[in-house]
Amino acid sequence: MKFNLTINGKPQDVDVEPETPLLWVLRDEIGLTGTKYGCGIARCGACTIHVDGQAAKACQIQASAAVGKKITTIEGLSADSSHPVQQAWVEIGVPQCGYCQSGQIMSASALLAKRKNPTDAEIEAAMADNLCRCGTYQRIMQAIRLASSKIQQA
Amino acid sequence: MNEIISKKNLSRRSFIQASAAVGGGLMLGFHMPDALAATISPKAQSTTTAPGTEINAWLVIDKDNTVTIRIPHTEMGQGGLTSVAMLVAEELNVDWSKIRTEWADANRHLRNNKEYKVMSTHGSQLVRLQHPHLMGAGAGARERLKQAAATAWGVDRAQVEAKLGVLTAGNRTATYGEFAEAAAKVTLDKEPEISIDPAKWWLLGKPTQRLDIPNKVNGSAQYAMDTRVPGMVYAAVKASPVPWGTLKSYNFDAIKSLPGIIAAVPLKAVPGKRGQPDLQDAVAVVATSWYRAKTALDLLPIEWDFGDSAKTSSAQYYEEGRKLMDQKGLVSGKEDPQTAEIIATSKKVVTATYERPFEAHARMEPVNATVWVQDDRVDVWSPTQDQSAPITIVADQLGVDPKNVYVHTIFLGGGFGGNGGGGTGVTRQAAEISKQLKKPVKVVWTREEDLAQTKQRPLSVAKLTASIGDDGLPTALFTRAMWASLDGMNQIGGATSDYGIYNIPYKVPHRQHERHNFKTHIPSSTHRAPGANQMGFMAESFVDEMAIAGGWNPLDWRLKMTEGLDDFQLVFQTLKDKAGFRTDLPKGQGMGIAMVESHGTIAAACATVNVSRRGRLEIEKILVVLDAGRVINPLAATEQCEGSVCWELSHAWTGGLDLENGRFVNTNFDSYNLLRIDQNPHVETIFASSGGKKFGGLGEPAGPPAPPAVANAIFYATGKRIRSTPFRQHDLSWT
Ligand code: FES
Ligand code: FES
Numbered sequence: 001m002k003f004n005l006t007i008n009g010k011p012q013d014v015d016v017e018p019e020t021p022l023l024w025v026l027r028d029e030i031g032l033t034g035t036k037y038g039c040g041i042a043r044c045g046a047c048t049i050h051v052d053g054q055a056a057k058a059c060q061i062q063a064s065a066a067v068g069k070k071i072t073t074i075e076g077l078s079a080d081s082s083h084p085v086q087q088a089w090v091e092i093g094v095p096q097c098g099y100c101q102s103g104q105i106m107s108a109s110a111l112l113a114k115r116k117n118p119t120d121a122e123i124e125a126a127m128a129d130n131l132c133r134c135g136t137y138q139r140i141m142q143a144i145r146l147a148s149s150k151i152q153q154a
Numbered sequence: 155m156n157e158i159i160s161k162k163n164l165s166r167r168s169f170i171q172a173s174a175a176v177g178g179g180l181m182l183g184f185h186m187p188d189a190l191a192a193t194i195s196p197k198a199q200s201t202t203t204a205p206g207t208e209i210n211a212w213l214v215i216d217k218d219n220t221v222t223i224r225i226p227h228t229e230m231g232q233g234g235l236t237s238v239a240m241l242v243a244e245e246l247n248v249d250w251s252k253i254r255t256e257w258a259d260a261n262r263h264l265r266n267n268k269e270y271k272v273m274s275t276h277g278s279q280l281v282r283l284q285h286p287h288l289m290g291a292g293a294g295a296r297e298r299l300k301q302a303a304a305t306a307w308g309v310d311r312a313q314v315e316a317k318l319g320v321l322t323a324g325n326r327t328a329t330y331g332e333f334a335e336a337a338a339k340v341t342l343d344k345e346p347e348i349s350i351d352p353a354k355w356w357l358l359g360k361p362t363q364r365l366d367i368p369n370k371v372n373g374s375a376q377y378a379m380d381t382r383v384p385g386m387v388y389a390a391v392k393a394s395p396v397p398w399g400t401l402k403s404y405n406f407d408a409i410k411s412l413p414g415i416i417a418a419v420p421l422k423a424v425p426g427k428r429g430q431p432d433l434q435d436a437v438a439v440v441a442t443s444w445y446r447a448k449t450a451l452d453l454l455p456i457e458w459d460f461g462d463s464a465k466t467s468s469a470q471y472y473e474e475g476r477k478l479m480d481q482k483g484l485v486s487g488k489e490d491p492q493t494a495e496i497i498a499t500s501k502k503v504v505t506a507t508y509e510r511p512f513e514a515h516a517r518m519e520p521v522n523a524t525v526w527v528q529d530d531r532v533d534v535w536s537p538t539q540d541q542s543a544p545i546t547i548v549a550d551q552l553g554v555d556p557k558n559v560y561v562h563t564i565f566l567g568g569g570f571g572g573n574g575g576g577g578t579g580v581t582r583q584a585a586e587i588s589k590q591l592k593k594p595v596k597v598v599w600t601r602e603e604d605l606a607q608t609k610q611r612p613l614s615v616a617k618l619t620a621s622i623g624d625d626g627l628p629t630a631l632f633t634r635a636m637w638a639s640l641d642g643m644n645q646i647g648g649a650t651s652d653y654g655i656y657n658i659p660y661k662v663p664h665r666q667h668e669r670h671n672f673k674t675h676i677p678s679s680t681h682r683a684p685g686a687n688q689m690g691f692m693a694e695s696f697v698d699e700m701a702i703a704g705g706w707n708p709l710d711w712r713l714k715m716t717e718g719l720d721d722f723q724l725v726f727q728t729l730k731d732k733a734g735f736r737t738d739l740p741k742g743q744g745m746g747i748a749m750v751e752s753h754g755t756i757a758a759a760c761a762t763v764n765v766s767r768r769g770r771l772e773i774e775k776i777l778v779v780l781d782a783g784r785v786i787n788p789l790a791a792t793e794q795c796e797g798s799v800c801w802e803l804s805h806a807w808t809g810g811l812d813l814e815n816g817r818f819v820n821t822n823f824d825s826y827n828l829l830r831i832d833q834n835p836h837v838e839t840i841f842a843s844s845g846g847k848k849f850g851g852l853g854e855p856a857g858p859p860a861p862p863a864v865a866n867a868i869f870y871a872t873g874k875r876i877r878s879t880p881f882r883q884h885d886l887s888w889t
Pocket of ligand 1: 036037038039040041042043044045046047048057058059060
């Protein structure tokens with residue numbers, strides 16, 4: 001079935017079964033491989049994207065349900081890695097293997113869009129679904145605090 | 155048909171400049187033309203991509219003084235890419251901002267008789283064991299540049315200074331770029347010595363931002379999982395849920411008319427071959443997209459013959475393990491018959507049995523491989539810790555000349571000691587399917603397949619017994635350990651079933667250590683810090699049991715029992731100075747310590763925990779003190795220590811794979827629910843470096859002491875001694 005989706009501000013035609021998870025549409029049909037598969041059951045957060053500005057798990061969204069929504073992936077978060085969360089991630093040196101990091105960054109940036117200055121408990125709650133097997137959590141906490149101060153100063 | 159990333163995209167993304175745009179003041183980038191170009195259209199990977207003159211296999215110098223360093227190792231988050239570049243650049247003596255990196259060519263390595271010496275990346279060996287030839291490559295190039303300038307200027311090589319990319323003799327100067335071509339032709343009588351004295355280093359030892367980080371914040375880092383080649387089809391695979399079961403039949407007709415389905419391909423194990431990357435019986439469903447393949451595979455009726463393995467379970471293995479604790483096993487180290495006699499006649503004896511379950515690597519990048527078999531060549535994209543390994547595996551599977559197999563290096567989404575997903579049968583699966591269908595194929599395992607079928611850390615049991623003398627110190631220590639390893643393997647990596655126990659450094663006058671290997675059908679492999687991770691917990695928890703039974707403070711006990719071992723003393727003394735370890739905290743709070751030596755590094759940890767009356771555990775802090783001799787990049791090393799602690803606590807606190815009816819039952823992150831951000835302790839890392847000739851590893855050793863330190867802290871907080879993992883299964887409540 002043919003759909004027209006809006007991804008990173010651009011219209012995209014895709015032809016898939018309507019129930020195909022957006023994750024696989026992004027990765028295999030459109031070629032935006034920054035969004036990752038980790039579990040397929042909403043328990044790892046590697047596939048986190050923004051749907052109308054809210055963090056959402058692309059493995060749980062059917063392609064047909066994405067029509068008319070504003071979809072943002074890691075590739076569209078900024079044109080040049082200039083989003084304060086991306087900057088903070090580089091400065092603190094968060095990523096190790098990096099595989100989970102698109103999802104981490106998308107969750108963190110959605111949180112900071114809602115709450116400029118979140119408490120540690122709010123950060124932990126917002127990031128608890130994002131699994132990182134390399135164990136970068138400590139630096140994720142630091143980087144979110146740094147990004148928060150960047151956003152407040154801006 | 156899938157869209158392919160456009161050429162325009164390619165050129166934009168293949169020269170990623172981690173420039174001022176990302177704000178970190180980073181001026182250098184990770185250049186990966188081959189990885190990305192290859193993702194678009196495979197071609198012979200060559201080492202002529204970098205502009206300039208190749209001085210040796212590791213480095214190319216361009217006229218504008220850019221130095222390209224070729225990375226023969228895997229970057230899986232451990233900072234290996236940056237470490238290699240630093241080791242070469244230290245000796246070459248070149249401005250760090252002039253460095254670019256690219257992956258070394260595994261096919262060239264093979265053709266030129268292991269030109270890069272070693273392309274595998276494991277055992278925390280990159281710095282520890284590969285530094286001589288990596289630093290040697292930089293030193294050899296530097297001396298050749300000096301010789302080329304000396305000849306041109308009519309002076310002695312000794313009179314030429316090479317510093318930060320500039321050659322100087324008297325009032326003459328030139329850049330490395332100017333003499334690169336001449337240097338490539340220089341033959342030296344003998345290769346120069348490398349400098350391992352940290353006092354003389356100008357780059358090594360300085361905290362250095364990892365070069366791969368900028369690619370990992372914008373989705374541009376490419377993993378094997380992200381491979382896309384023209385005409386590629388996708389496969390989802392199911393092997394026998396009880397490993398090594400036999401495929402009896404399947405009914406392709408039931409799914410054949412589903413959208414996009416191309417084929418079902420049966421895969422067969424080779425009798426007698428149950429090693430690391432061997433095939434199991436499996437069925438692959440191939441389709442035009444992976445989601446279609448996976449959906450159809452879920453619906454495919456398959457019949458298996460599980461054989462006797464279906465009768466096994468974790469509970470049964472523990473029972474067998476406990477029985478083995480009363481039977482003589484293989485002796486590790488030397489036999490000391492007095493050990494048992496002393497214990498038998500001692501007034502005071504401590505004894506305890508410890509148990510730990512199977513654990514999975516659970517790399518975030520699931521197991522996958524892409525292979526394209528063509529008439530004259532085979533291209534492979536594999537998530538591997540050894541770039542040269544897929545060449546041999548694929549050549550063997552297909553019966554082709556290894557020289558015609560090309561591996562395209564990409565980033566690895568987690569290694570953790572199991573050789574990445576490429577260490578499983580997936581690469582053979584992809585090779586076989588591509589050969590049969592004559593198309594490039596990407597095989598991806600679901601997370602469920604990944605957890606059920608990757609190679610696990612063995613389930614293990616150990617019984618430790620000690621006699622305590624009048625001074626409260628042990629007079630004899632007797633241990634027996636068992637693990638359930640594939641077909642009873644005696645050794646996995648460097649570890650045996652009692653590694654982490656038999657090699658404890660404590661000076662107990664009489665020791666005897668025995669081990670058993672129990673046969674299982676579950677594939678076994680190395681895991682981050684093999685042996686030290688699993689059995690280190692048992693040994694170091696028992697050390698506290700011995701110390702406390704003898705009335706000793708556990709930290710003073712460890713200091714006493716390592717008297718005369720200077721590097722252990724340094725680590726324990728530093729821990730004592732920094733950790734504020736105490737045993738008199740109010741109930742519900744506790745501190746615990748532990749120490750495990752692995753990969754040439756001594757690592758001690760102090761854990762601070764809080765346990766609520768109802769038994770809710772919070773691990774507040776882990777302080778780690780390490781002696782790795784020397785540390786070449788303290789920043790990456792610290793990150794590795796933080797990660798290793800989280801890794802071990804994941805298993806010890808929240809992990810545990812459960813085997814029932816011969817198969818694993820908790821195979822996704824809902825039921826194998828590993829450590830999350832709200833559980834992660836604050837980790838503080840201190841390097842107490844003894845120097846000398848020691849080059850210890852740092853990718854793994856900080857992890858093993860964390861779980862026993864936590865268990866020892868829980869004892870002080872609650873009075874409860876934890877003798878099995880995961881901790882989450884224990885009732886920690888107290889009154
Ligand atoms: S893949 Fe979507 S949450 Fe794991
Ligand atoms: S950085 Fe490797 S899984 Fe998070």
